[in-house]
Structures are given as C-alpha cells and as structure tokens.
Amino acid sequence: MSAHDLRDVLRERAEAPAPPNPHRHDQIRSRIRRTRLRRGGVAGAAVAAAVVAGVSLIPGAAEPPAREITAAAEPATELPERFTADDGTEYRRLVTAELAAKGGQKTSVTVPVSGKPLDVAGVCAGTFGSRPPSISVNGKPSARATSLRCGKDMQLSPLVVPEGATEVTVTFDTKVSAYSCVSERKGGPCEPIKPRWVAWDLAVYEWTPPAEPVEPDALKAFPARLGGMELAAKAAGLGDEDRSFELVVESPGGKLGLEQLCTGELAPRMRFTYRIDGKDTGSTASCGIWKNGPFPLAMSEHAVPKGERVTITGKAALWGAATNRPVRWSVAAYVK
Amino acid sequence: MADRAIFHDFVATRSDRLLRTAYLLTHDWGVAEDLLQESLAKAWFAWPGIDEPEAYVRRVLVTTYTSWWRRKWRRELPSDDLPHAVAHDPPGGEREELWQAVGRLPARQRAVVVLRFYEDLPVAEVAGLLGCQEGTVKSQCAKALAKLRVDESIVKELHR
Numbered sequence: 001m002s003a004h005d006l007r008d009v010l011r012e013r014a015e016a017p018a019p020p021n022p023h024r025h026d027q028i029r030s031r032i033r034r035t036r037l038r039r040g041g042v043a044g045a046a047v048a049a050a051v052v053a054g055v056s057l058i059p060g061a062a063e064p065p066a067r068e069i070t071a072a073a074e075p076a077t078e079l080p081e082r083f084t085a086d087d088g089t090e091y092r093r094l095v096t097a098e099l100a101a102k103g104g105q106k107t108s109v110t111v112p113v114s115g116k117p118l119d120v121a122g123v124c125a126g127t128f129g130s131r132p133p134s135i136s137v138n139g140k141p142s143a144r145a146t147s148l149r150c151g152k153d154m155q156l157s158p159l160v161v162p163e164g165a166t167e168v169t170v171t172f173d174t175k176v177s178a179y180s181c182v183s184e185r186k187g188g189p190c191e192p193i194k195p196r197w198v199a200w201d202l203a204v205y206e207w208t209p210p211a212e213p214v215e216p217d218a219l220k221a222f223p224a225r226l227g228g229m230e231l232a233a234k235a236a237g238l239g240d241e242d243r244s245f246e247l248v249v250e251s252p253g254g255k256l257g258l259e260q261l262c263t264g265e266l267a268p269r270m271r272f273t274y275r276i277d278g279k280d281t282g283s284t285a286s287c288g289i290w291k292n293g294p295f296p297l298a299m300s301e302h303a304v305p306k307g308e309r310v311t312i313t314g315k316a317a318l319w320g321a322a323t324n325r326p327v328r329w330s331v332a333a334y335v336k
Numbered sequence: 337m338a339d340r341a342i343f344h345d346f347v348a349t350r351s352d353r354l355l356r357t358a359y360l361l362t363h364d365w366g367v368a369e370d371l372l373q374e375s376l377a378k379a380w381f382a383w384p385g386i387d388e389p390e391a392y393v394r395r396v397l398v399t400t401y402t403s404w405w406r407r408k409w410r411r412e413l414p415s416d417d418l419p420h421a422v423a424h425d426p427p428g429g430e431r432e433e434l435w436q437a438v439g440r441l442p443a444r445q446r447a448v449v450v451l452r453f454y455e456d457l458p459v460a461e462v463a464g465l466l467g468c469q470e471g472t473v474k475s476q477c478a479k480a481l482a483k484l485r486v487d488e489s490i491v492k493e494l495h496r
Contacts, residue, residue, distance in 0.1 A: 001430065001434060001484065001485055003453065003486060005430070005486075006449070006453050006484065006486055009431050009438070010360055010449075010453055010454040013359070013360060013435055014359060015356070018355055018356065018359070019366075019369070024347065024351060025348075028347060028376050028377050028380070031376075032377045032380050032381075035378075
C-alpha cells in the first residue's frame with residue numbers, strides 16, 4: 001500500500017453519496033436552542049417557567065390569534081419544516097406551538113386548510129405516560145383523532161377538519177386529558193391518575209398523498225398458539241377504506257381472544273370494532289405492528305357460550321385520511 | 337469577523353464538505369451528521385468572533401470527535417493492534433481492508449490521517465487544529481501509517 005492508495009481510499013469513501021438531510025438547518029437550530037437553555041442555567045429556567053405557551057408560524061401561513069401568545073418563545077424547531085415519511089409522503093409544516101411543563105396549559109393556532117390531509121405532530125421531553133394535550137378543532141374535541149403519545153420521536157396523529165372549512169382553529173389543552181382514573185381494586189373508587197406534566201413542541205402538518213398507492217409490507221403470520229389459546233379463524237384486508245369481515249368459531253372452553261396485526265405507514269391509525277353474535281363488545285382495538293421479536297400480544301378476551309358456534313362481525317377502519325397510503329391488516333380469533 | 341447573518345449560508349454551502357470529513361472520522365454517516373451538527377451549533381455561539389469560519393468549524397469538528405472518542409459515547413471499540421496480514425485478499429480487497437484499518441485507528445491518529453491525506457493540510461496546520469506540537473502530529477502520523485502498513489515512500493511526506 002502506498003500513500004497514493006491511502007489518499008484514493010479516503011477520497012473514494014468521502015465522495016460516496018451522502019444521505020441527504022433536508023432538516024439539517026432545523027436540527028442545528030434545535031441544538032443551539034438546547035445549548036442556550038443549558039447555558040441559561042437557573043436564570044434561563046426561570047424565564048422558561050414564565051413562558052406559558054407560545055406560537056409561531058412559518059412565513060406565508062395564516063397569522064396566529066394574538067390573544068393566545070402569552071410570551072415570546074423559540075419556534076418548535078424539534079419538528080422539521082418538511083420531511084418525507086417512510087412511504088414517500090411529503091409533509092409540510094403549517095404552524096407550530098408549544099406547551100410548558102405544567103398543568104392547565106392551553107394554546108390555539110389557526111391553520112389554513114387547502115384540502116390536503118392534516119396531521120398533528122408532537123414531541124415531548126418526558127417519558128411514555130406523561131400527560132398529552134387534548135386536541136380540539138374549532139372548539140370541538142377532535143373525537144376521531146388518536147391522542148399523541150409522549151416520546152422522544154415525533155408522534156403524528158390525524159386531524160379531521162369540518163368539510164368545506166378553509167381554516168380551522170386547533171387547540172392544544174392539558175386541562176383536559178385523555179387519561180382518566182384507575183381503581184385500585186374491583187368496585188373501588190376510581191382515582192385520577194397523578195399527572196406528569198412535560199413540555200410539548202407541537203405542530204400541524206399537511207401532507208401530499210403519494211401519486212400511486214404505496215404497497216404495505218407483507219404481514220407476518222399469526223402464531224398457531226397465543227396466550228394458551230389456539231388460532232381458530234382469521235380474516236385479512238388491504239385498503240384505506242372501512243371494511244367489514246366475519247369470523248365463525250367454536251370455543252370448547254367458552255373463551256375467545258381477538259388479535260389484530262397491520263403493516264403500512266398508517267398502521268397505528270387502524271381501529272377495529274367487533275360484535276359477537278350481534279352484541280357490541282363495546283371496545284375499540286388498535287393494531288399490533290410486528291416487525292421482529294416476540295408477538296406484540298394485546299389480545300382482547302371475551303366469554304362466549306362453551307362449545308357453541310359464535311359469529312364475530314368486525315369492522316376495520318382508519319382514523320383520518322389515507323389516500324394512496326393503504327394499510328394491510330389481519331385479524332385472528334383464538335379459542336380455548 | 338463573521339456575521340451571524342451568513343451562518344445560514346455557511347451551513348448551506350459548506351456543510352456537505354464538512355460532513356464528508358466527519359464521515360471519514362466516524363465511518364458512519366449518522367454519527368457524522370450528529371458530529372457535524374454538534375460542531376456547527378458550537379460554532380454558532382462563537383460566530384461573531386470567528387475570522388475563518390471553515391477552519392474554525394473544522395477544528396471544532398475534530399476536537400469534538402476526539403472528545404467523544406475519549407468519553408466513549410459512541411461505543412467505538414478501537415484497537416491499537418491490527419490483525420496480522422492475511423495471505424490472501426479479503427472479500428472487499430486491499431482498499432476495503434485499508435478503509436477498515438483506518439476505522440480501527442485511535443481517534444487522534446485517525447484525525448491526523450484524515451487531515452493530512454484527505455484535507456491535505458500541512459503538519460503545522462494539523463498541529464494547530466489538534467492543539468498539539470508539530471512533532472506530535474508527525475509521530476502520530478508515523479504510528480498510524482505503520483498500523484495501516486503504508487509503505488516507506490510516504491516518509492518524506494511526513495515532514496512536509
């Protein structure tokens with residue numbers, strides 16, 4: 001080996017295509033902001049505590065309602081101006097907002113509606129289980145939207161807007177929580193869960209559906225046995241529209257379990273409702289995403305007549321829009 | 337003195353080149369991006385007092401990299417000893433072996449190799465970047481080249 005070879009190898013490697021990063025500016029700004037906060041020390045913390053909520057808009061978007069800005073705040077730079085989802089869908093940030101790490105925070109933003117689907121995004125500095133804000137559109141709870149979950153990675157949730165709206169006001173509120181209460185014992189009092197307040201960086205994005213439907217990955221097969229029960233029937237589908245299915249099973253021990261698996265970028269937005277012999281189970285199930293490791297067991301169990309055939313009718317549906325972003329789903333009935 | 341107004345332009349125009357240097361140091365595009373951003377963020381705070389932004393950021397990049405390595409944040413497993421030479425070409429060939437060998441160099445030696453043979457910086461400048469004596473740069477470079485089994489033809493370059 002010669003020095004010439006060494007130079008060649010270094011140049012060859014360095015000139016290889018570098019992964020593009022359209023969010024570099026945002027990410028650097030975010031680092032600067034974090035460093036500034038760290039350097040700010042106690043004084044900085046006091047200033048931060050005084051910031052109740054802040055709102056910022058990208059150029060060209062609608063002006064925020066001035067009444068909601070209680071203090072100047074750094075833009076929520078954790079959330080990129082633009083990004084591309086794994087399925088190629090392009091997201092563009094319309095507006096950002098922040099909530100401070102204490103209870104009873106509320107902020108509103110006005111978002112122009114172009115007709116493209118909207119998503120709410122959030123990142124928080126806390127841990128899973130920290131209380132997320134409730135989301136409402138034009139003052140009404142966004143009932144169809146799944147709630148955000150606190151985590152280091154950006155979480156996205158669909159935002160359903162009224163038909164024909166040209167702009168909507170989205171309110172993020174930690175006074176109202178998706179969490180309620182827990183009972184220590186059966187029949188005991190339901191005590192409110194002690195909230196863990198964290199700061200949230202929030203944004204509303206609009207996304208442009210892919211030109212062609214994006215084919216989701218194939219699903220892994222359900223295990224033949226799960227939770228001590230045997231696989232008795234299954235149904236599957238692919239699409240971005242509501243779909244019904246029917247399973248007929250017989251349970252020798254009178255126990256029935258239902259499981260769901262999905263693939264596709266919007267898999268976390270799938271929801272399933274069931275009726276057993278015509279009777280609503282009263283619950284809505286979400287989808288397991290099984291890429292590797294053990295099966296993500298989240299089986300719902302139901303008592304059914306022993307040794308009798310029961311008919312399970314179900315409906316698979318997606319929260320929010322999913323144009324050209326279909327989800328592949330499968331449901332399974334286990335019996336014991 | 338650099339105006340903060342041009343920081344954005346600097347990131348847009350020079351970060352690609354700096355990212356490639358970071359990649360040669362880290363051997364991982366993800367860590368390289370992390371290193372680049374960390375260096376640029378650090379530089380932002382010193383920006384108004386910087387005369388030569390690119391040289392300054394490169395210096396921060398190298399010193400940040402060596403400090404990461406010292407703290408072993410990046411879970412690197414460097415080795416002072418390269419495996420014995422094999423009697424046949426490895427699957428990737430000699431160039432691949434050389435690249436892997438560069439990746440096994442201790443951080444400071446790797447930095448010297450990248451600055452001398454990719455950035456083509458003279459010894460004095462490398463010493464300035466690393467904050468050490470020129471003699472240290474020469475000895476680190478010689479040790480690195482010995483490990484890389486680069487032939488003697490390069491010796492004269494060490495003193496350039």
